[in-house]
Amino acid sequence: MYHELTVWSRGIIMDKEARDVSSCVAAAARALGYYADNVSDYVDDPDRTNCLVRRYARFGDSPIVDRFVYENPHPDWVVLVEETIIKAVNFLRGTPERAGVVVVNSVRDPHYLLKFLPDEMKAKMAKFVVVDAVGLAEQRERSPWMFVRNLSELAFDRMSTEGAEERLAIGLGIAAPLIGALTAVTGELPIDAVADQVADRDAMLRGAAKHAVVDFAAADGEPPRAADEQADEQPARADEAGRVPATPTARSTSAG
């Protein structure tokens, strides 16, 4: 057993969200006795606001040998902290065919997001998961996003904390529902064990319970175009996942 998690986010303003996702997953794996790594981003100019940045975690039941290759070469778990990353980058580079689990923070319909992906990216996906992390997170003032917080918080907690202590607890805000959805959909780590690592446990469990899944692996053999053609008929919001009859197969995962 071996998994590589790459979290895509945006420099400065959403850096902590990405950091929290990879930190919690790696910490939970380590607590469960796996070998685990959690690495920051050094190449993407992470000090640039809005720039695409990555966080890496990986864990397995055998020692990780290539300690100095910190970029995940074959990520099979991918989390997008912000929905426009769907359009921005090939986040499935190196992912084996039909192995990728992609978790996106969005209020939109999964099929609306999927139509921006080329076929070769869809071919690498096993599951495409949409979770309204903003809506499920603990609401802080008007929005759980950082944009509304004060500048001193931005200065301390939004920058890359490489080599430093976290000032806020780990697993707050929109990171918690994202971790929840990822854990529930992949099923590799027990939800309770991961929830122990997350500061906002309730929001994490809300994310685990409420998300929309488009399951490519279950519907293998069907042409992925079928997913596109029904996109218009899907409800606009994905948070009512229990009633989204997505194609190939969409289902709500209840856990916890």
Add this chain to the structure above:
Amino acid sequence: MSVRGTRIPPHLRLPIAGVTPPPTEKEGQRLFPTGNFRFYRPVYRDKTPPCNNACPTGEQIQKYLDYVKHERYLDGYVTILEDNPMPSVTGRVCYHPCETACNRAAHDEPIGIRSVERFLGDYGLALPTNPIKETLPPLNGTTVAIVGSGPAGLACAYHLRRRGYASVIFEALEKPGGMLRAGIPAWHLPEQILDAEITKLTRLGGIEIRCGVRAGQDISWGELRSYPATFLALGQDVGRRLPVEGSEARGVIGALEFLREAGLGRPVKVGRQVLVIGGGNTASDAARSAIRLGGGEAIIASLESAGELLIVPEDLAQARNEGVAFAPNTSLVKVLSADGQVTGAVVCDARLGRDARGAVRPELVPGTEREVACDTVLIAIGQVQQLDWLPDHLSDRGVITADQHGRVEGNVFVGGDVMRGPSMVVDALGDGKRAARDIDRVLTAQALEPEPEPEVMPYEGLNAAYFRHAPRTEVPLTPAGERRRSQRVEVTLAYSREQAVAESDRCMSCGVCNGCDNCYIVCPDVSVMRDVRENGHYTIRTTYCKGCLVCVQECPTGCLEKVPEMDFDDPADVTRMETAFAPYDGAHAEQSAFTRQLIEDTIAEYDAARAAPAGNGKPAAQPNGDAG
């Protein structure tokens, strides 16, 4: 420390910034397509300015002010003619709802739109040919009947002609123009201007005006209905009677009839002490005309209080300057006469009351009756139209009833005063324009649809910091003493060319791109592209724009908006990077191949230098420092 003489190996001399084109260059933007930083995309989307929205004809005021600002008068004139056939008329007599709505009023003072319109209208009348004529389509063989050659009828004929329809206009009076001639005094709208505007229309071809044909008398309802389509725009030219004692005496005249006789150039007799009953613009026009004709004085007695008068503010001020006196909250009780000639009137205090249906019900105060000396009483208390020649179900208390599209029945439409009651010239022009469009629709079997609700730009949507305060150019007036002596001297004068340009320059172009270049200048990422410096010619380089929204914040007019990037749903529109920062393998691979080659060259050079001097015993040139 000098670096002269320091030997730097070629691969370290590599000027990275030179090899990697900076993002200010096209090639650099290809290398770093930072468009995927973006959550929001700036989008140019023009809204409706409030002036344009308030104008019943929908004149594109922002557009022609922009043309005048750039001294493109012909373009400005043609822009007006798209909506309004007679800018010289409305430029003089319009009660300018546009200026009332102008966002500039919240900033300092509204733009003098009417005066600029008049400037353009007079510019157009002075042209040797009508520029609109060559844009007209050929006549399609259908002729529409129009009743009334007032502003509504003329506008309908004009817009029908622009759609290829001929029209025949039936006018009851001996000259065309309707209320423009018979209701508006010459000192407001000179006769030659009106004649010139009407001639301009009839010269387009396909518009025939038959004067002296009164609907109901000389042409029947049945004949009118026999045309493929009919537009009823006969106005309201019958003044309401005031049923008071003594009102049959000589010298009691309807103000409308008085203005009509004066407007048609017939001899009119008016005394030196004129009492005008009414509180609207007709009362004001009648009182001012009476002063000019009789050389005496005039009092406007109105039920309305001084603050309730329905006279537009500038007319009110002009009337006061000309010596018109006002007796607000006053009602006429009785006209006194001797030998059948008015000698005075009894008035009393009163208040304007209305019954449940909105009709005027004066509330008199008993015991306040007093006598006023006068030799003429002008009645200006409203107007109706004689409509008994129409089928009963089509008219109601002096107006013709119609549905929301102004459709009476079948292919018969109605507009202007006879539909809406006494209203503005520009309302009638707008009705004519809409009727022409709707007649075209019914004749081509299209459905009648209401116009879509426009999105009007509020002042708050502008970036007001960009507009310095500039006072309105006040329109010049003839001195009161001079103008009150003549029926012909125009009261309101024209802007000079310089004044018109200066006034147009005050336009804030609410919600409409006017090519100010601000987005182009403020964009920190060279992502606003410009081909021609004109409206709507900017494009956003979406592969490079990071969505910082400085342009949206700084757009003076508010025509730039932010739209969530994910709302753009065209998959072909996506610029996807291969990795986060190194955008193309290709670009970096080329660069690294080049760098590697330089390093290999350096090593080869070094090896060659070590190998060469073996024979002469001198040490080899040091690769990284001064030789020797």
